[in-house]
Amino acid sequence: MFITNDIRYIGVDDHKIDLFEGQYVVPHGMAYNSYVIMDDKIAVLDTVDAEFKKEWLDNLEKALEGRKPDYLVVHHMEPDHSMVIGDFVARYPEAVVVGSIGAFNMMKNLYGADFAPNKLVMKDGDVLELGKHSLQFIAAPNVHWPEVMFSYDKTDKVLFSADAFGKFGALDYEDEEGWACEARRYYFGICGKFGQNVQNVLKKCAALDIEKICALHGPILSENLGYYLGLYDTWSKYEPEEKGVTLAYTSVYGNTKNAVLFLKEALEERGVHVALFDLARDDMAEAVEDAFKLDRIVLATTTYCGDIFPFMKNFLHCLQEHNYQNRKVAFMENGMWMPSAIKGMKAITDTMKNLTYLENNVTFKGACNDAVKEQILKLADELKALD
Numbered sequence: 001m002f003i004t005n006d007i008r009y010i011g012v013d014d015h016k017i018d019l020f021e022g023q024y025v026v027p028h029g030m031a032y033n034s035y036v037i038m039d040d041k042i043a044v045l046d047t048v049d050a051e052f053k054k055e056w057l058d059n060l061e062k063a064l065e066g067r068k069p070d071y072l073v074v075h076h077m078e079p080d081h082s083m084v085i086g087d088f089v090a091r092y093p094e095a096v097v098v099g100s101i102g103a104f105n106m107m108k109n110l111y112g113a114d115f116a117p118n119k120l121v122m123k124d125g126d127v128l129e130l131g132k133h134s135l136q137f138i139a140a141p142n143v144h145w146p147e148v149m150f151s152y153d154k155t156d157k158v159l160f161s162a163d164a165f166g167k168f169g170a171l172d173y174e175d176e177e178g179w180a181c182e183a184r185r186y187y188f189g190i191c192g193k194f195g196q197n198v199q200n201v202l203k204k205c206a207a208l209d210i211e212k213i214c215a216l217h218g219p220i221l222s223e224n225l226g227y228y229l230g231l232y233d234t235w236s237k238y239e240p241e242e243k244g245v246t247l248a249y250t251s252v253y254g255n256t257k258n259a260v261l262f263l264k265e266a267l268e269e270r271g272v273h274v275a276l277f278d279l280a281r282d283d284m285a286e287a288v289e290d291a292f293k294l295d296r297i298v299l300a301t302t303t304y305c306g307d308i309f310p311f312m313k314n315f316l317h318c319l320q321e322h323n324y325q326n327r328k329v330a331f332m333e334n335g336m337w338m339p340s341a342i343k344g345m346k347a348i349t350d351t352m353k354n355l356t357y358l359e360n361n362v363t364f365k366g367a368c369n370d371a372v373k374e375q376i377l378k379l380a381d382e383l384k385a386l387d
């Protein structure tokens with residue numbers, strides 16, 4: 001596949017994968033993208049997961065049309081992009097491996113070699129001349145690993161953005177939901193913690209004239225780039241993207257669920273958008289995604305061992321480790337003899353930045369009776385007033 005006259009796609013689709021990075025469900029697979037720039041000197045950009053070594057080496061050989069590569073550029077060392085570096089070097093021993101100092105240190109630790117003597121260390125601002133094309137390196141630390149670098153080809157105006165701007169899903173899967181849905185789940189899972197780092201690299205990229213973004217996962221972005229850059233700006237500033245309430249709950253025998261469903265109905269009657277998650281059954285990464293997408297959240301759970309039910313605790317820790325902030329929060333707790341889950345939830349949310357707590361939390365002991373419904377309606381009114 002040609003990205004431009006001189007840039008070719010040599011990546012692979014993975015439909016065998018169950019959990020990306022060991023935790024994210026990817027029902028539509030995953031793409032490991034890799035590119036070749038054909039010029040006086042030839043640069044290969046990143047490798048793929050070892051499972052696809054043969055397919056990738058075949059793709060590369062075809063793209064090379066009988067020539068030999070001069071460089072292998074390593075933007076990111078996570079194994080889904082670096083596992084075939086050794087095979088590449090064995091096949092093309094004269095090629096020079098190009099990456100950040102951090103990348104070479106990781107190569108030693110991961111693969112027992114940093115592929116010296118043919119190595120070229122690049123830092124922010126350095127340029128690799130290929131002939132007509134030149135690659136300018138842009139340090140992108142912690143987007144999402146510390147060694148990451150982007151690169152920019154001024155001739156074709158292409159930004160190679162490592163994992164940034166990627167999404168879940170293989171390239172041969174047509175995602176009818178559009179780019180943002182799975183790109184958002186991917187972003188908050190993978191980069192969510194590193195908003196400031198994403199902001200820093202976005203600022204550097206703002207000075208570039210970009211016509212295409214080539215990430216290590218997901219489709220090549222080539223139209224309406226302001227849309228994608230704008231979403232990354234919103235996400236990395238931790239600003240809500242839309243109005244609405246994430247309603248995340250756990251329930252043991254269905255009583256907490258009944259109360260939550262009553263709130264959902266009351267909110268929808270008031271015209272408030274609700275995203276509902278049963279944290280024991282639904283995809284946790286999807287719940288985290290919507291928590292960041294929407295401006296309000298209600299956390300509803302049972303008291304358990306004097307604390308919070310485990311799936312809610314897990315969810316709150318996920319939000320905490322991804323730097324959840326700038327949202328409005330309400331709580332619902334159920335407990336047969338001593339409801340105390342709000343105290344436990346608040347102990348975690350108190351560690352997060354700029355959360356505003358609502359006044360009308362809901363506390364009950366067992367069933368969602370009329371008195372409980374009255375509390376819930378007060379909460380629904382308060383949530384509506386913030387819409």
Ligand code: FEO
Nearest residue numbers: 076078080163216
């Ligand atoms: Fe796609 Fe961070 O590896």
